[in-house]
Amino acid sequence: MRYSILWADDEIDLLKPYIVFLQGKGYDVTPVPSGADAIDKVREERFDVVFLDEMMAGMTGLETLSEIKILRPNLPVVMITKSEEEQIMEEAIGSKIADYLIKPINPNQILLSVKKLLDNRRLVSEKTNMSYQQDFRNLAMQYNDRIGYEEWAEIYKRLVYWDLELDGSTDKSMEEVFEMQKSEANSKFAQFIEEEYEEWICEPKADKPIMSHDLMKKLVLPKVKEEDSPLFFILIDNFRYDQWRVISKSLMEYFRIEQEDTYYSILPTSTSYARNAIFAGMLPIDIARKYPNLWVNDEGENEESLNQHEEELLQKQLDRSMKGVKMSYHKVIANHHGKQLNDGFNNLLSNQLNCVVYNFVDMLSHARTDSNMIKQLAPDESAYRSITKSWIEHSPLLEFLKLIAEHKGRVIITTDHGMVRVKNPKRIVGDRNVNTNLRYKQGKNLNLDDKGDHVIEVRRPDNFGLPSPNVSTSYFFTTDDYFFAYPNNYNHYVGHYRDTFQHGGVSLEEMIIPCVYLKAK
Template sequence: MKILWVDDEIEMLKPHIIFLTTKGYEVEVATNGYDAIDMIKEQRFDIVFLDEHMPGITGLQTLPLIKEQDASIPVVMVTKSEEENVMEEALGSKIADYLIKPVRPSQMLLCLKKVLENQRLVSEKVTTDYRQSFMGLSDQINACVDIEDWKRLFVKLEKWEVELADGGDSTMDEVLAMQKKDANQAFFKFVQNNYQDWHNGGIHNFSLNSVNAISKGVFPLLDQSKKVFMLVIDNLRFDHWLALKDLIQMYYSVVREDVCCSILPTATMYARNSLFAGLTPNQIATMHPDCWVGEDEEGFKNLHEETLLLRQFERYKRTEGVQFVKASNALTGGKVMEHYSKIKQADFSVLVINFIDMISHARTDMEMIKELASDEAAFRSLAKSWFEHSQLRELLEKLSEDDIHVVLTSDHGTSRVKNPVKIQGEKNTNTNLRYKLGRNLKYPSKNVYEVNRPNDIGLPHPQVSTKYIFGRPYDYFVYKNNFSQFSATYHDTFQHGGISLEEMLIPFVVLSPK
């Protein structure tokens, strides 16, 4: 175990360091907070002992800088002061423990065992609990008969994934990955067998989904005379929400943690337009042709979201004032805060932010981002880091102070693709890797959900012979020309448009100001 001890009087602590060394600990030292931060940037420590009273920057000032570099590292505050405000500030900053000077070597050894053993025990408990739940989850996969069953199962799987990544062992990570793969394969068959029936039965009356999310999830809040702010983060998966949850709960209480089912294709031009219109894509194209740009047409596909939202309010005879803001830059700050007075005054306001979608695309194109978001756990960490340092946090704090409720959701999630599937199509076939539409498509039928009559699932059909196909979990479509090159380019990237738990089942969270 490697300890970093930060104290401006470190020379006086040599006996303590020697004692810990004889007990098998490796001890590195720093005499000020700045040096400590530099050392944490360069190497990994298991625990930090941090003196509160130091020249330059104090221990309390150093603590958040340490957490910024490595949020998981336990920090023990060492102080001469027992003043209540000092302890409250340290504990509020999530220290692992604190010691009052003068510190005896035996106290330090006890503290080390308590903190580090606690981490080990938590890790072992998470692993044991998942092992005990494994068979029950497997039975639940086989027992899912409707979309609500799948939502409940998916939430459990995502929570286990986050818990195991934070505190379990890599063996259990692999077991869970296999279990999620089994669940995804079964979910694909479930969607294949039931998706058309959902639309025939009336997607507006179906379980919470892209089409009815605002009418079922937002209008009831407005009916209670609550001001509502809707935050739509493109590509936000349910596990991303779990990663952000602790940060958001600093300002808000979670009153509803639900799952919304994205329509097919799980792509922005379909799912997000449907979210704001409260209509299926085919209904939008028919009822609002001025707001629909087809796949084969030039132009941006999501330019009319605000218009579609206002028309949905008109259709439901809603009279609330609406404010709509779209931001694509990483911090979202300037543009959003410029509009804050209007957001505050509006009965219902919407912010669309594309940053996580930008990470997904950049991960495909940039090797550095691919390294930073190498897997689901790293992707969650990157999303959390972005949120923590963005001005969305400031925005949520202000919204909470002004007693404005928040609905957090997305248009669709993403699937980490592994398996290239050969496909042939005409030149005007769309470019998405997880779904295709067009004429004369050739593909292995067992690898897709095929829809020959798009109207049956609420989709436009540009030509009479147009069909849609949707990829299975983990698959991506690659043309035969340059197959090896393109399959290598897109292997292990995060894509959307097809059928998987991660793409279709997205967070819908209602938050109440604290």
């Protein structure tokens, strides 16, 4: 493809060598001697980039730039000037120039600027695909080895890195390869969890990751008394590491990242288990035993009905480990709740710890399942991340974070679990009291209709730190991208839930989740 360049300079004849150089590199260059001529050309013809001399007789470069932006807002303009005055630079940058070059310039400077503006996406895409191909083998060798939880977290971070890099590439030739590698990594990760998880739960001295029930004690409460400023603990329900990476760019204007960790969600990777474990600082089996009035059995129950006592569980954890801490707890499940929280922000400043649960992302995943319109708006992982980013940028949560930054507060942003896009059904048989979650099942007399891989069976729930409402209670977890389906009305059920985002089972996306510590700039 040949690109067309417009070059305006009142000494354009002296630039002939540069023009010949660019033409030799395959670019079409139209020279004009004034800003007025440049405006006329932009009005009449289509160009891919404009070079403007800042100090021209008649209309200056900045005046010409303003007119060009009115005519062609998206046309990239490069300002060239002898002046190094900061005011001129700031005015040019404020006028949305694409690049800024200071004379004397050489031909390679011009070529670099053109390539950066016109060939950037192609060059970046080619380099991204080549770099991923080089790293593909290294990743495969690593996850096919016998590795531990720290290495698995690093592998997942690298997969997220490549996911985001390839997402921004114009060349989609490596997407299928990447999806295959992510699927293979998830299968190996499920094997790892099946082999190691029980020891993490049952052996006090086991080498294990920070998990849901450790989160407050190990990553949050130690920060409370580090400084006098209030600590805000914000838990975004159902929030993955890749989503954090995408929204983090919106926060960098206000905060600096002091510490970026991941931790492991307990099983099931569901709100009712993982979030209660976070606020209680206990495994579900211990909550059910010590505080039976605060634990609701989830056989046949709606998930959210199990999360009615989070504030009480948090207060009990504080009483055990950090008595006397003044704290508040808030749950935001609608925009007006977020606005009310923001309106009363000053009341939070006297607390040492303020905990806020935001439910939007979880609600979005449910809405995508039930609404064809949302599914069309977010047909894949990339679009789903984009919706999450758009929500953050226009939500009361961002306003809340800005208020924290203005008051020099500190923030921990985390989640209770992630989610995975499910594609393959797994038949299961159970009675009417079995819970409704698609990625795990809990109940009596559970049996798989088709034996095989992609399911972890737990016949002794106490070994996984889970309560047993009945002697015959068992838990089944799907792995990879599988979900449970009942034989009754099977085809309709599978058609409705295939390609939706679900949580509760075993995958990198659900279990390895972000916990980030931020300080106001």
